[in-house]
Amino acid sequence: PTSQPLLSQAALAVIRATLPAEDRQTMVVQALAPTPADDDNDGIPDNVVLKLLNTAMEQLSMTTTTDDGANNSTPSTISIMTLSGALGALELFLLDETTREMMLKITGTLMETILITLEQQQQQQDDNDNNLACILLKFLCVWCDSCPTVVIQLLSSAHSTVLPKYMTGKNMSSSSSDLSKGLACLLLGLTLEYLPSTSTDGTQEAVEAGGWNKESILQLVTSAVGMSTYLKRLEAVIKMTATSQQNQHLVWKNLEYNTFREWYQSQVFVVRRCIVREMAGGVSGDDDDDDTDAEDATTATSGNKALKKLVAQQSKEVESLRLEVASLAKEKVAVESQLNTWKRRVVEAPSAVDDMLQELVDTKAKLETTVSTLQEEVASKEALLESTRLKEQETVEQLQQTLQSAQATSTDLEQERDALQTELQALSS
Secondary structure (H helix, E strand, O other): OOHHHHHHHHHHHHHHHHOOHHHHHHHHHHHHOOOOOOHHHOOOOOOHHHHHHHHHHHHHHOOOEOOOOOEOOOOOHHHHHHHHHHHHHHHOOOOOHHHHHHHHHHHOOHHHHHHHHHHHHOOOOOHHHHHHHHHHHHHHHHHHOOOHHHHHHHHHOHHHHHHHHHHHOOOOOOOOOHHHHHHHHHHHHHHHHHOOOEOOOOOOOEOOEOOEOHHHHHHHHHHHOOHHHHHHHHHHHHOOOOOOHHHOOOOOOHHHHHHHHHHHHHHHHHHHHHHHHHHOOOOOOOOOOOOHHHHHOOOHHHHHHHHHHHHHHHHHHHHHHHHHHHHHHHHHHHHHHHHHHHHHHHHHOHHHHHHHHHHHHHHHHHHHHHHHHHHHHHHHHHHHHHHHHHHHHHHHHHHHHHHHHHHHHHHHHHHHHHHHHHHHHHHHO
16 A cells, blocks of 8 residues: 555654764664574574564565576565565664764665665666666665775676666666666766775776776776766656655655755756766866866867866866755755745634734724823923922022022122221221
């Protein structure tokens, strides 16, 4: 039933959101040196990573062939759903280059088994086989992301030659989906990005893995499908929705599909930038690139290098603008989500909104009454203050008049005293 894989995808989304990355990394480390299984568990390991690995290998073994070339069994919807859940959960533990390399040591022959299974399912005519191919290609893409060691291991396998067949879709069933083609294109693009250009021993020789190198991968892409078709197949997956007909080979829960789509889109830009760099002759477009070309500016080779550097630099600037636009788009989505939340609350609870509005009106009326009362008190205080000021002013004026009268009396007394002194002096003489 469709509800079962949807439930599985929902569980992956919950685990992704609730299980911290530190705990997942610890589980991977513990899987490198697992504790012995208890007898009560019938030999089943306690480590979650090992349990998931055992489940994936068990389901993949149902699609392996016997020595006579016949399939042991046809993959069923239930086994594919179980495999999808196991590999999807293992993807949660692929956090960085270190955990991917550790997973390579833990899983043993898992990668080889996946490639063999893809090779066997290539010519099948059942939609279940396309489901299986999409699940396996998606897991390989996540595993190879940012990890050269895993890329070298993948390309070193003799069965890696099946990847171009999924990319082109030739000699495959008509039900081959755009999703499987897009994932195969992405996987080859990631190998082009993360396969080292030169060896780590100090020599400038190109690194080869199973006969593959950067030049051969780029040549395969351009000759097998053409660069335009290759890029269109990459972009086709981005345009899919969780429920689109083109995406019918995987059942998605919207939340988990959005996570995958965001990761896939970022990897497509990584691959596009890598292709531009490789077609520009390995020039990255950085400002600190070798500028010795200036010494040979008159040569045609120097002109070509300068043009390639310019193209690579333009690609880098476009990538920077893309990241800025993506950041703004996330902010826009967050704002729209908040607006939708408030809108939904208003629509779903109109009575609560009415109560809030009535409470607001009542509060406003109370505030207006309080303000009016305070204004009256202020006016009364001002009137009292003015009356007191007037009384004090009248008192001051009265005191000033009394002082002036006293001063006049004092002047008259002084004059009379002077006159008496003058008369006394006259009589005494």
